[in-house]
Amino acid sequence: MIAVRNLTKQYRDHKAVDNVSFDVRAGETLILLGTSGSGKTTTLKMINRLIEPTSGTITINGVDACKRSPHELRREIGYVIQETGLFPHYTIAENIALVPRVLNWDEQRIQTRVRELMNRLRLPETYLNAYPGQLSGGQRQRVGLARALAAQPSILLMDEPLGALDPVTRSHIRREFRQLDELRQKTIVMVTHDVQEAFELGDRVGLMDGGQMQQIGTPQDLLLRPATEFVRQFFADQWLPLQLHTFSLHDLSPYLPHEPTYHPETMLLPGPTRLAEALGHLSGAKSISFETNNQFVTVHLTTIWPALSQLLERQSA
Amino acid sequence: MQEFFAFIFDQRYKLLEQTMTHIGLTFLSLCMAMVIGLPLGILISFRPRLVSTTLGAVGVLQTIPSLALLGFMIPLFGIGPGPAIVALFLYALLPIVQNTYVGIREVSPTLKEAARGMGLTPWQLLTRLELPLALPVIFAGIRTATVINVGVATLAAYLAAGGLGEFIFSGIALNDTNMILAGTIPSALLAILFDAGLGRLQHLRKLVRYRTMVVFLLLAPFLSAFYWLPKNGQTKLNAGFAHEFYGRSDGYPALVAAYELHLSSRLIDPNLMYESIHRNLFDIISGYSTDGRIKTFDLRTLVDDKHAFPPYEASFLVRQATLKKYPNLGPTLELLSGRLSDSSMTELNYRVDCLHESPKAVARQFLERSGLLKQPGINKRSGKIEVGAMIFTEQYILVEMIRQLVENRLPVEVVTRTGLSGTKLCFDALEAGSLDLYPEYTGAGLLVLLKPSLSTIDSLKTDSKALYQYVNSEFKQKYGLTWLKPLGFNNTYALMMRESQANRLGIRMTSDLKRYLEH
Numbered sequence: 001m002i003a004v005r006n007l008t009k010q011y012r013d014h015k016a017v018d019n020v021s022f023d024v025r026a027g028e029t030l031i032l033l034g035t036s037g038s039g040k041t042t043t044l045k046m047i048n049r050l051i052e053p054t055s056g057t058i059t060i061n062g063v064d065a066c067k068r069s070p071h072e073l074r075r076e077i078g079y080v081i082q083e084t085g086l087f088p089h090y091t092i093a094e095n096i097a098l099v100p101r102v103l104n105w106d107e108q109r110i111q112t113r114v115r116e117l118m119n120r121l122r123l124p125e126t127y128l129n130a131y132p133g134q135l136s137g138g139q140r141q142r143v144g145l146a147r148a149l150a151a152q153p154s155i156l157l158m159d160e161p162l163g164a165l166d167p168v169t170r171s172h173i174r175r176e177f178r179q180l181d182e183l184r185q186k187t188i189v190m191v192t193h194d195v196q197e198a199f200e201l202g203d204r205v206g207l208m209d210g211g212q213m214q215q216i217g218t219p220q221d222l223l224l225r226p227a228t229e230f231v232r233q234f235f236a237d238q239w240l241p242l243q244l245h246t247f248s249l250h251d252l253s254p255y256l257p258h259e260p261t262y263h264p265e266t267m268l269l270p271g272p273t274r275l276a277e278a279l280g281h282l283s284g285a286k287s288i289s290f291e292t293n294n295q296f297v298t299v300h301l302t303t304i305w306p307a308l309s310q311l312l313e314r315q316s317a
Numbered sequence: 318m319q320e321f322f323a324f325i326f327d328q329r330y331k332l333l334e335q336t337m338t339h340i341g342l343t344f345l346s347l348c349m350a351m352v353i354g355l356p357l358g359i360l361i362s363f364r365p366r367l368v369s370t371t372l373g374a375v376g377v378l379q380t381i382p383s384l385a386l387l388g389f390m391i392p393l394f395g396i397g398p399g400p401a402i403v404a405l406f407l408y409a410l411l412p413i414v415q416n417t418y419v420g421i422r423e424v425s426p427t428l429k430e431a432a433r434g435m436g437l438t439p440w441q442l443l444t445r446l447e448l449p450l451a452l453p454v455i456f457a458g459i460r461t462a463t464v465i466n467v468g469v470a471t472l473a474a475y476l477a478a479g480g481l482g483e484f485i486f487s488g489i490a491l492n493d494t495n496m497i498l499a500g501t502i503p504s505a506l507l508a509i510l511f512d513a514g515l516g517r518l519q520h521l522r523k524l525v526r527y528r529t530m531v532v533f534l535l536l537a538p539f540l541s542a543f544y545w546l547p548k549n550g551q552t553k554l555n556a557g558f559a560h561e562f563y564g565r566s567d568g569y570p571a572l573v574a575a576y577e578l579h580l581s582s583r584l585i586d587p588n589l590m591y592e593s594i595h596r597n598l599f600d601i602i603s604g605y606s607t608d609g610r611i612k613t614f615d616l617r618t619l620v621d622d623k624h625a626f627p628p629y630e631a632s633f634l635v636r637q638a639t640l641k642k643y644p645n646l647g648p649t650l651e652l653l654s655g656r657l658s659d660s661s662m663t664e665l666n667y668r669v670d671c672l673h674e675s676p677k678a679v680a681r682q683f684l685e686r687s688g689l690l691k692q693p694g695i696n697k698r699s700g701k702i703e704v705g706a707m708i709f710t711e712q713y714i715l716v717e718m719i720r721q722l723v724e725n726r727l728p729v730e731v732v733t734r735t736g737l738s739g740t741k742l743c744f745d746a747l748e749a750g751s752l753d754l755y756p757e758y759t760g761a762g763l764l765v766l767l768k769p770s771l772s773t774i775d776s777l778k779t780d781s782k783a784l785y786q787y788v789n790s791e792f793k794q795k796y797g798l799t800w801l802k803p804l805g806f807n808n809t810y811a812l813m814m815r816e817s818q819a820n821r822l823g824i825r826m827t828s829d830l831k832r833y834l835e836h
Binding site (some may be wrong): 048050071072073074075076077079081083084085086087088089098099102147148157 | 427428430431432433434435436437438441445446449450
């Protein structure tokens with residue numbers, strides 16, 4: 001879907017992006033992870049040509065992005081930024097309708113689409129005529145997302161979309177985003193410096209440093225098979241929490257006893273539930289269970305840790 | 318205070334007309350400044366390289382003192398409403414260009430990037446984001462420009478463009494406080510009104526604000542049209558009157574009284590009057606019968622067949638104390654008596670005004686030709702006399718004659734104080750003792766200074782000898798001042814028209830003019 005080859009951005013005195021190549025497959029979420037100045041935002045902005053590359057090519061759906069008119073290209077790509085960039089003099093409805101209006105959709109279709117998005121993003125319709133200044137940070141972020149999705153782009157670029165929110169709101173919205181159908185089908189490139197966010201939302205993660213791509217792969221690849229010492233160091237601090245975000249209950253099933261029936265007094269969770277979330281439930285209940293291959297697995301606080309250590313041992317081998 | 322209101326009431330039509338013209342001038346130039354300034358401000362926000370040059374250039378225009386800017390307009394564009402509007406336009410440019418640029422530039426870069434990221438074209442970015450957000454700042458600039466223009470537009474009267482400045486300039490020329498206030502107070506009120514009105518606009522809530530601003534932008538051209546509002550009185554011929562002529566009882570009011578002639582008039586600086594009739598800005602002016610420019614611009618002096626204007630025989634008005642102190646002074650100055658006819662004075666004025674000879678040289682040549690200068694022989698000067706002159710050419714020539722003649726024949730030093738604004742000022746200075754003498758005209762002495770009853774004026778108006786005797790004896794008695802024997806010419810007010818036009822319309826006398834206008 002998106003193919004980036006040998007992308008370089010040279011500023012007068014430094015190289016912001018240095019010979020970066022990667023692919024983003026259709027429907028995939030790629031996270032560009034890195035510290036400030038790593039070149040991740042510059043890379044993102046070159047995809048929709050807010051920044052012009054010094055050299056290298058970007059191909060979107062088989063067409064060279066540099067051969068297209070910038071504003072037409074951008075109208076097909078949703079764009080979400082940290083401060084949302086909502087127009088303060090437009091109402092919420094007008095903000096969401098911005099791109100469809102530019103594309104000359106008929107008014108009826110625009111209204112329907114705006115209401116649909118407000119519903120999906122759980123924004124009350126009473127906000128339609130409110131101004132961005134009257135909304136909370138989390139609500140503004142949802143409106144920002146709705147605006148980017150309004151014209152049904154197949155590609156979405158997100159630049160630290162949750163960066164301005166407090167940690168609690170942040171994880172709420174993160175969960176909401178993950179459950180949003182509208183987002184599941186999109187090809188997404190997202191920039192963040194938050195490792196947990198990257199692991200939670202990303203199908204694949206590209207870790208950047210000093211303008212270069214250090215390693216690109218699934219969260220598990222980066223965590224368990226770091227390509228360089230830099231990659232290992234980068235995750236060392238949060239090694240355990242990241243494991244819990246990376247693996248699901250499902251991954252534990254080989255190391256736990258299976259049972260044909262399920263104890264009604266335990267809490268039943270879906271198999272793909274991440275371990276971090278499952279542990280959250282275990283802090284309240286004695287045990288939880290999940291279903292795998294038509295059999296049930298019960299997890300206790302005492303059995304989850306030995307199973308996890310076996311899993312990690314197997315993974316790193 | 319009473320007098321002030323009486324004046325306002327008396328002049329209400331003129332005042333209303335001036336106010337309308339004033340609003341018209343202000344908004345006409347403001348519209349031009351918006352039409353040029355807004356796109357210019359937008360342009361430089363797109364082209365950062367042009368910013369410093371453009372803002373520098375319009376900034377320099379702003380630093381030129383307003384009176385000087387209007388002064389520059391005369392050689393470049395002449396006089397009249399056009400140049401005045403150009404000057405006002407140049408003044409309004411800086412606040413508008415600058416605020417447009419600053420308003421656009423200060424829109425948050427994040428917002429601009431978000432908008433670009435959405436796929437807005439530069440034009441969409443401008444109309445949907447930058448201009449709406451910059452609007453309050455742009456409006457603040459328009460507000461500043463409006464208030465500046467209301468103030469500077471008072472100077473437009475200097476270029477014969479009308480407006481409330483007419484009364485201010487006239488009031489200064491005539492030393493008439495009521496008249497100055499009659500121009501100042503309405504223009505200050507206008508400034509306050511527009512400032513407060515536009516200020517409120519800036520603080521309105523969003524949607525209402527945009528609507529009201531749009532209304533204002535539509536209203537501005539409408540207010541500009543005030544400039545062309547029909548004027549009082551007839552419009553066949555336009556008159557340009559000197560401030561003094563308009564305000565003095567022996568000027569326009571005398572003309573109205575004698576002929577019942579009502580002209581639609583602009584008030585104008587007397588120095589620009591002749592030029593302006595020559596440029597067809599006016600058809601009639603209130604000239605002086607010995608002015609040199611009559612000859613230059615080929616003007617016809619209308620015969621004052623009903624004697625509306627009293628004789629204005631030139632003479633020297635001297636303090637008696639000075640005559641006593643220097644017994645030879647009176648006889649020396651009277652050597653000039655009867656030596657200057659209307660035509661010879663016009664000729665002298667012409668040489669200075671139009672041939673650009675210096676008053677000093679012209680006076681010297683005249684004295685030499687008349688054989689009035691002796692061989693120089695005086696080295697030691699013991700006394701000093703101060704001679705005043707009003708601010709027009711003839712007076713400059715006359716004081717030069719006085720200086721050269723007196724210094725040639727008497728052992729006194731002559732100090733000249735030229736450029737005094739008018740009769741009242743010179744007379745006050747003479748009475749106070751800061752002047753010893755100045756050239757004055759008998760008619761002015763009668764009507765401006767003595768102000769006797771109407772019957773007395775009527776009895777003296779047609780007889781210049783009787784008038785001279787009357788003012789001389791009255792001045793001796795009342796003020797201790799002497800009128801020396803008249804110089805010979807009569808520099809009275811006269812209506813003038815272009816020779817070609819007067820000829821075509823068959824107007825020779827003032828009565829002909831009245832007949833033509835009423836026809």
